[in-house]
Amino acid sequence: MESKVIKIALLGLGNVGTGVYKVLENQKDLLVKKIGSQVEIKKILVRDKNKKRSDIVNSELITDNWQEIIQDEEIQIIVEVMGGIEPAKTYILEALEAGKNVVTANKDLLAEYGKDLLNMASLHNKDLAFEASVAGGIPIVRPLKQCLAANNIYEIMGIINGTTNYILTKMTYENLDFDKALEEAKKLGYAEADPTADIEGYDAARKIAILASLAFQSRVSFKDVYVEGITKISTADIEYARELGYVIKLVGIARNVNDNIETRVHPMFLPKDHPLASVNDSFNAVFVRGDAVGEAMFFGRGAGELPTASAVVGDIIDIGRNIIHHSTGRISCTCYNNLNIHPISEVETSYYLRMKVKDKPGVMASIASVFGNHDVSLASVIQKHRTQGKAEIVIVTDIVKEKYLQDALQIIKGLSIIEEISAVIRVGDKN
Amino acid sequence: MESKVIKIALLGLGNVGTGVYKVLENQKDLLVKKIGSQVEIKKILVRDKNKKRSDIVNSELITDNWQEIIQDEEIQIIVEVMGGIEPAKTYILEALEAGKNVVTANKDLLAEYGKDLLNMASLHNKDLAFEASVAGGIPIVRPLKQCLAANNIYEIMGIINGTTNYILTKMTYENLDFDKALEEAKKLGYAEADPTADIEGYDAARKIAILASLAFQSRVSFKDVYVEGITKISTADIEYARELGYVIKLVGIARNVNDNIETRVHPMFLPKDHPLASVNDSFNAVFVRGDAVGEAMFFGRGAGELPTASAVVGDIIDIGRNIIHHSTGRISCTCYNNLNIHPISEVETSYYLRMKVKDKPGVMASIASVFGNHDVSLASVIQKHRTQGKAEIVIVTDIVKEKYLQDALQIIKGLSIIEEISAVIRVGDKN
Missing domain, CATH: 3.30.360.10 (Dihydrodipicolinate Reductase; domain 2)
Structure with a gap:
């Protein structure tokens, strides 16, 4: 196990960036024991160098020049906490290409370009860690x-x-x-x-x-x-x-x-x-x-400065261990399947429906018969609030394919007895 | 990344062992994608070779001879799911010494000899993984x-x-x-x-x-x-x-x-x-x-054949990745502190107390004064079930050091008005 200093760069110094700075400061001495190496922030990239910042941040680390970071061979981990698609995407891709490891909290980017980013990490045998991108501090x-x-x-x-x-x-x-x-x-x-x-x-x-x-x-x-x-x-x-x-x-x-x-x-x-x-x-x-x-x-906690920083620094520690053991890239992209995506029309679930109807005989029968014709069976139908010739009907259906329910609702909407379909909410299974 | 077969041995084929066997069978093809290598059970150690076992287990793997396993250089991971202190402890120490990695679900052993086992793993730069030892399938x-x-x-x-x-x-x-x-x-x-x-x-x-x-x-x-x-x-x-x-x-x-x-x-x-x-x-x-x-x-799920096997096989996968990337021992024992252990007498908490007393004037005052003399302040005192000259008193205290509470109870127990101290239960803080 080598004893050295792992140098990192922070991209962004907003809420999460400041949290990461604080947690790394708190953990300074402990990280040597946890990783077998010190971790040091060498640079912090910001948009506006002159903005007033928290006193706790060492202002000498701050730069607005990405080239100072990407060209610095000492920096082994890039921590992207700026958010948004660009320039974050370009920076991460360039960093991985330059043989740096990346930690990101950027869900927008991952949900849209995860594949490109993870492929680039695999190609260069580097880590791309993103625990903070989902549910903040919760390990998932x-x-x-x-x-x-x-x-x-x-x-x-x-x-x-x-x-x-x-x-x-x-x-x-x-x-x-x-x-x-x-x-x-x-x-x-x-x-x-x-x-x-x-x-x-x-x-x-x-x-x-x-x-x-x-x-x-x-x-x-x-x-x-x-x-x-x-x-x-x-x-x-x-x-x-x-x-x-x-x-x-x-x-x-x-x-x-x-x-x-x-x-x-x-x-x-x-x-x-x-x-x-x-x-x-x-x-x-x-x-x-x-x-x-x-x-x-x-x-x-799914958000917040420190919970999110907990996840980001957890990733930094993990990558630090990989750097020390020469095993970056040890868990790369796990998307080895290529499964079909079902459209919502194919989803099967039960539904809660609330509608306003004219309060006259035969209303329930008309509605029930439309559902019946579309293979929608009803678990419960309750008539409520009957006043001034109007009533509210609350229906819970059995499990049914969404498209059948939507077809039925299309027709029900057109019935003269229907004033309004007020709510359509999916219902989770009772065990 | 090498493409090879990682061979493992199971020690024990009870509930959990059978679960591990099943999960490894289910995941056979997927493990190649997850680890970059096949995982194969080469031997299963049991006490009684002749016992009738589940049909799903390949009986050719079964042995009652530990030497067949420890001396087999092809076997890289030992999965100890036999439980108990001995011979599990000896087997695990011998395995680590022989340069094998170990997965164990054995809480008895870890809670007593964790230090010795983890030290041995560190010494040989091998993994000792024990996710299944606490809370079964729950990742913790x-x-x-x-x-x-x-x-x-x-x-x-x-x-x-x-x-x-x-x-x-x-x-x-x-x-x-x-x-x-x-x-x-x-x-x-x-x-x-x-x-x-x-x-x-x-x-x-x-x-x-x-x-x-x-x-x-x-x-x-x-x-x-x-x-x-x-x-x-x-x-x-x-x-x-x-x-x-x-x-x-x-x-x-x-x-x-x-x-x-x-x-x-x-x-x-x-x-x-x-x-x-x-x-x-x-x-x-x-x-x-x-x-x-x-x-x-x-x-x-904190127990059960398959949930526990989920944790055990998760550990096998992780060690498999370390084997492929030559990074076993990457996270060794994390006990770098040596903190003092507080005895229960020093613990501070609040208490629920239930006692049977003689139902006469002055009872409450006597009890309250003993508590007062021992710095135990009371959050609530309720007198209940007053019948036939007896009453039940339910007390919730404020937060107090255990030893003060116990001293007070010692004296209260001796009071002539006290029939019985029926319950003393610690109370968690309301947020």
């Missing part, structure tokens, strides 16, 4: 690549967006409506000024794409994921969910159904005794089903 | 050694014995008493004919010793762990716990308090919104607090 990437490698995994379900989980928790336990809950999330810094990526499910979709690729050893990209956000969830749906024994969560789901991959992000009725159902506030969790392990769940 | 050993390596961990709490968790779940949700619940656990195969190691907490103590060693990088052995089992838990305590907003769980706890390690296994009042409180039936979970990651939890 390495457990899937290593600890659970003996499994055929057939399902991953995750609460992998803290903002939406916080909003839904407030809606469920404090009876806030969506707008009010979003406002609170903004106040606490859980939601950004433009919350689109979170509340429309895009952020969760990127993460489930990465998880699906790891779980099924087959490349899944952001564009392969069906996405629905939580903006249409009303307090009425939350209340009905409770009545029926469920909670509503924004869930990322990836399934291997006879070697067809399904990936989707949407609000879901989760049975209240499902392990994910009690994951509240801004916490994240990833639930895995495999043929050997059975059920496993990983829970923790 | 590797997450602590790798994913969370950037953290100073200050607390680990685990529900790490499925038998007792099953019994307490039945007592809590189906109002069974201990004996009845134990009987059910036996019927389902969750409890052994002699359930002592489970119900007295010894099994959990071995596991928390291993977890503490990993978390605090300092050797903790079985003998360092304070242990109390669940045999004295009554339905009355379960009912009071519910009333006070708690559930009773058998918890393994390891804390680093100013570089003093506390390790203990005992029943505990857990606040009902603690992530561990909803871990029911025979499920296990390990809850970790670290300075960077914050709170994280790992949940799943």
Whole structure:
């Protein structure tokens, strides 16, 4: 085992970058014991060198010149925590090509260009580690690549967006409506000024794409994921969910159904005794089903300066060990399969439907007969709130192929007795 | 990367051994893709060669002669799933000395002789992997050694014995008493004919010793762990716990308090919104607090043929990758600290106390004054069930050092008004 200093460069010094800086400082002396080598930040790349920064950061390390980093042969690990597609993508590819190892927290990039990046790492026998890209501090990437490698995994379900989980928790336990809950999330810094990526499910979709690729050893990209956000969830749906024994969560789901991959992000009725159902506030969790392990769940903080830094520095330590033992590239891209992606129309699940109808005889019969004609069988139908000639009908279907349900809904929408289809939410299986 | 066959030997063909055999068979073709090499079982060591075994096992592999294995230079990984201290310990030491890597699921051995085994592995630059020794299929050993390596961990709490968790779940949700619940656990195969190691907490103590060693990088052995089992838990305590907003769980706890390690296994009042409180039936979970990651939890099956095999084969895959990349010994023993172990008398926590007293004026005052004299302050005192001149008193204390509480109880026990101290159970902090 050589005793030397491993030099690294940080790309980006925002929230996560500052967290990584702090954790590396905290762990300075311990890293020698953990890796067998010191780890030293040699350069930090920023966009604006003159911006005022935290006092804790040694300003001499700061540069705005990528060439100073890429051409520095002493730097063995590049830690990309700048986010966004470019210039991060170019920097990572150049770094791998130059024989440097890379740690990244960049889910946008991985969910779109993971294949190119991992291929480049393999080609040069270097490590590309990305534990922080999914569910922040929660160990899930390495457990899937290593600890659970003996499994055929057939399902991953995750609460992998803290903002939406916080909003839904407030809606469920404090009876806030969506707008009010979003406002609170903004106040606490859980939601950004433009919350689109979170509340429309895009952020969760990127993460489930990465998880699906790891779980099924087959490349899944952001564009392969069906996405629905939580903006249409009303307090009425939350209340009905409770009545029926469920909670509503924004869930990322990836399934291997006879070697067809399904990936989707949407609000879901989760049975209240499902392990994910009690994951509240801004916490994240990833639930895995495999043929050997059975059920496993990983829970923790999905975001935040220090939790994300925990994952990034964990990756740095792992790569450090590989550098010392000359074994970088020891676990490269694990996507050796090339499985088909199922469109959402082929997905089979049950549904919760809420609709406003005219309150007259025969309404139930008309609706039921349309469903019957489309092979949609109904588990329960409840008529509620009958006032002023109108009624609300709440239906839970049995498991059915999405396209049959959508065809049936198309026709029901056209019926003269229907005022509005107010909600269509997928329902998770009760065990 | 070399393309070759990695040959392994299984020591033991019980439940777990058979599981490992099955999982390796299932994964046969996939392992080439995952590791870059085939993995082949060359020998299986058993005590009795003539015993009738499952048809799935190739009987030509079976031997009762350890020398056939230890002297076979082709065998690179020894998988010890026989359990017990001897001959497992001798075999593992001999194997490491002979330059073989070892995977073991043996918590008894690790909790007592972990240091000797890991030192031997380091000395020969070989891997000793033991993911299966704690919490079965749940990835926790590797997450602590790798994913969370950037953290100073200050607390680990685990529900790490499925038998007792099953019994307490039945007592809590189906109002069974201990004996009845134990009987059910036996019927389902969750409890052994002699359930002592489970119900007295010894099994959990071995596991928390291993977890503490990993978390605090300092050797903790079985003998360092304070242990109390669940045999004295009554339905009355379960009912009071519910009333006070708690559930009773058998918890393994390891804390680093100013570089003093506390390790203990005992029943505990857990606040009902603690992530561990909803871990029911025979499920296990390990809850970790670290300075960077914050709170994280790992949940799943803590035992069983296939979940345990999932962990064992995950270790085989990892060692296989190290063999291919010539990097065995890349993560050796991480116990580089030598921290002091705190005795239970120094532990600070709050307590639930239940006692039978004579129902007369001044009783409460006498008890309260003894506690007051010993610096034990009381959070709540409730008098219950006053009949026939007797009453039951339920007390919850504030946080206090164990020795002060025990001193106070010693004196209270001697008071003429006290009929019995029926229960003393530690209480977890509400957040």
